[in-house]
Amino acid sequence: MTELRIQNASKRYGSTLALNEVSLVVPSGSRMAIVGPSGSGKTSLLRLIAGFETPDSGLIEMGSNTLCDGGTFVPPHRRDVGYVAQEGALFPHMSVADNVGFGITHTPGRTERIIELLQQVGIPADMMTRRPHQLSGGQQQRVALARAMARSPSIMLLDEPFSALDAGLRDAVRDMVGAVLGAAGITTILVTHDQAEALSFADYVAVMRDGRLVQTGSPQDLYLHPADPQTARFLGDAIILRAVVTDGIAHTLLGPVAVAAKSGPQTIMLRPEQIRIRPADPSPSTRGRVVSRRYEGAAWRTVIEHVPTKTGRDDFVLETASVFVAWVPGSDAFPPGTEVSIDLVGSAHVFGKN
């Protein structure tokens, strides 16, 4: 069990400031996902932790050891860190057993250790003599994990290891990797582009943008209480609205919704699952029209356009919020063109200080 601490780490490549004063604590035995748009600095951060790069400034500590500061630099092979890259990067000319055994010294019990590691990741012993090209993509990634675990690292770094796998396999391999690392108590950092993967895999999520860490928290906290609209959109569909708050109720283009905020003008966020639609009825209600929908099994991802009414207020419109997404149960039929009445459920998130 090992905690990782990064303090004010910066890294510049020529004119690009890839990491700008990044500070992060990954608690011992936890799983942290680092997400952010392309070029935001995720891989640079992972490479600093692995020791493949040196920070220009800042401090990295693992448990009671300093990995780097102004004067100290522990090289990668002394860091007690495992690394699994996007495509596994197995040695193509070596068998599965030799790949996994690469970092294990030739002592009695070595073969048993290789078999045990392969068993942990669900690879049967009769695949030991195969070469990587004789394995499926998912099997290759599992062997790569077994190889990274061979030296019993305290920290595992996963650099988009599931991104080359197709959707079904991806979920299964991710769950298996999470279970294996969790059972071994290994502190894990996963870099991913995929917000759904980050939210489902991790105990903590860190969001990066332009080399900075913009927010860290539990998946639920980040999804429901993002720091700013950009982070909100990055983590899923978000409906961002202007509101006027009175007595704990935000009045918005889409109707009233509860908020925990002081009275006055605010910017609020709803998630699509907070929108309920029903066939338009004659009573006064917020109205919309279905623009398009996509079937996703349990639910339709439904795009709705707000339909202004005489009593409505246009000044609540913020950016594209008059067109928004709702999740509609798969059994309900609201084809494009349907006029609907809209209700908001739960409470909205308020950006900024209240």
Ligand SMILES: Nc1ncnc2c1ncn2[C@@H]1O[C@H](COP(=O)(O)OP(=O)(O)OP(=O)(O)O)[C@@H](O)[C@H]1O
């Ligand atoms: N070795 C390098 N030389 C020059 N620039 C680099 C180098 N490595 C990274 N960069 C730059 O640093 C910035 C951050 O890159 P990094 O790979 O860390 O981002 P990322 O968030 O992992 O992106 P992606 O999701 O596309 O992999 C980018 O602008 C990138 O072009």
